[in-house]
Amino acid sequence: MNPTLTSPDAPTSPDATQAQRILSHLPLFQSATPAQLATLASHVTQHRLDKGALLFQRGDAATGFFIVVYGQIKLFMLSPQGQEKVVEIIHPSQSLGEAVMFLGKPYPVSAEALQDALLLRLERSAVDALLDTDPGFARRMLAGLSLKLHSLLKDVDTYSQRSSTQRVIGYFLQQCEEVPDAEPVALDLPVAKQVIASRLNLTPESLSRSLAELSRAGLIEVQGRTIVIASLQRLREHTP
Known part of the structure; x- marks a missing residue:
């Protein structure tokens, strides 16, 4: 069953200079001019969430993105039985809600803070105005939406074609994409194992069995939230 969740703090208007600085460091707005950033900042609200707080619930209206x-x-x-399925984990500098915003439909999922979080919410009217005047922004927005679609298709392929252990290996390798092939590699899991299991469409028990299988094979060592990978190359080549 899903735990009782708290509500986020009331949204506030951030300092304009601070909002512009934050926006300027995000990939989506890197080429925006100071004037464009100032306009965007005037349409931004700031949302602080404690761990466990809901940002929005499935069915809420989407009139901006975060x-x-x-x-x-x-x-x-x-699910109707109250079982939770994690669809995606959104990390710093990533956005959420833009596709639904453009469709004019309510959110199809709920959003909860896994840890204390700060988000900026940008009104659709400001986004539409920038899309009309900045082709570069439009291309980056399309690229971002395309990447999310590609990720969704990869998920479908993973869930339908790969075993539980293959999914776990794929997750570890994805988390280590920018890590040199040093031996060993200590991977600090960014979220709880239960969340990872749901994200991979596994039960917690299936995840535990896969971790045990990889441990017996000498490929990993589980140390709480840290996974010590003996060799990334051996992990890539492993056939469950």
Whole structure:
């Protein structure tokens, strides 16, 4: 069953200079001019969430989109039986809600803070105005939406074609994409194992069995939230 969740603090208007500085460091707005950033900042609200607070619930109206400044946001759905399915984990500098915003439809998922978080919410009217005047911004927005679609298709392929252990290996390798092939590699899991299991469409028990299998094979060592990978190359080549 899903735990009782708290509500976020009331949104506030951030300092304009601070908002412009935050926006300027986000990939989506890197080429925006100071004037464009100032206009965007005037349409931004700031949302602080404690761990466990809901940002929005499935069915809420989507009239803007969010950018994570710090913290992590879990997008999830609940089955009629109350079982939670994690759809995606949103990390700092990533955005959420833009596709639904453009469709003019309510959110199809709920969003919960996995840790204390700060987000900026940008009104659709400001986004539409920038899309009309900045082709570069439009291309980056399309690229971001395309990447999310590609990620969704990869998830479908993973869930339908790969075993539980293959999914776990794929997750570890994805988390280590920018890590040199040093031996060993200590991977600090960014979220709880239960969240990872749901994200991979596994039960916690299936995840535990896969971790035990990889441990017996000498490929990993589980130390709480840290996974010590003996060799990334051996992990890539492992066939469960």
